[in-house]
Amino acid sequence: MRVVxxxxxxxxxxxxxxxxxxxxxxxxxxxxFTEADSDDALAWMADKVVGLRIFPxxxxxxxxxxxxxxxxxLVVSQFTLYGDxxxxxxPSFVDAARPEVAIPLYERFVTLLRxxxxxxxxxxxxxxxxxxxxxxGPVTLILER
Numbered sequence: 001m002r003v004v005x006x007x008x009x010x011x012x013x014x015x016x017x018x019x020x021x022x023x024x025x026x027x028x029x030x031x032x033f034t035e036a037d038s039d040d041a042l043a044w045m046a047d048k049v050v051g052l053r054i055f056p057x058x059x060x061x062x063x064x065x066x067x068x069x070x071x072x073x074l075v076v077s078q079f080t081l082y083g084d085x086x087x088x089x090x091p092s093f094v095d096a097a098r099p100e101v102a103i104p105l106y107e108r109f110v111t112l113l114r115x116x117x118x119x120x121x122x123x124x125x126x127x128x129x130x131x132x133x134x135x136x137g138p139v140t141l142i143l144e145r
Contacts, residue, residue, distance in 0.1 A: 032081030
């Protein structure tokens with residue numbers, strides 16, 4: 001499992017002009033899955049995302065989690081995170097989970113995040129999405145399990 005996490009002031013996903021998910025202050029998560037991902041990996045990632053101390057405290061130090069600042073989460077599936085462009089001119093996506101595997105993984109990941117009590121919005125799995133964000137910081141991390 002691979003997640004590109006961005007701390008945002010706001011973010012929104014639209015599909016064919018329709019807003020599918022929108023948040024204010026919080027985290028945008030671009031999530032990719034492999035065939036080998038397990039429930040343990042999903043639980044580890046959800047716990048990491050919710051507890052990661054990347055929001056500023058009163059002194060401006062990154063010392064607070066999204067949970068502590070009562071932020072929101074926007075989760076967007078993105079199989080291209082497993083694109084391999086080391087050879088040739090067109091990336092290979094053989095490491096990305098097929099939809100029949102990835103959809104349940106994505107849905108379980110969202111469920112685990114919602115269990116934290118945070119507001120969680122989503123994109124639309126498999127759709128061509130427009131993702132808009134205002135990166136706060138900027139703070140962008142790549143998490144992998």
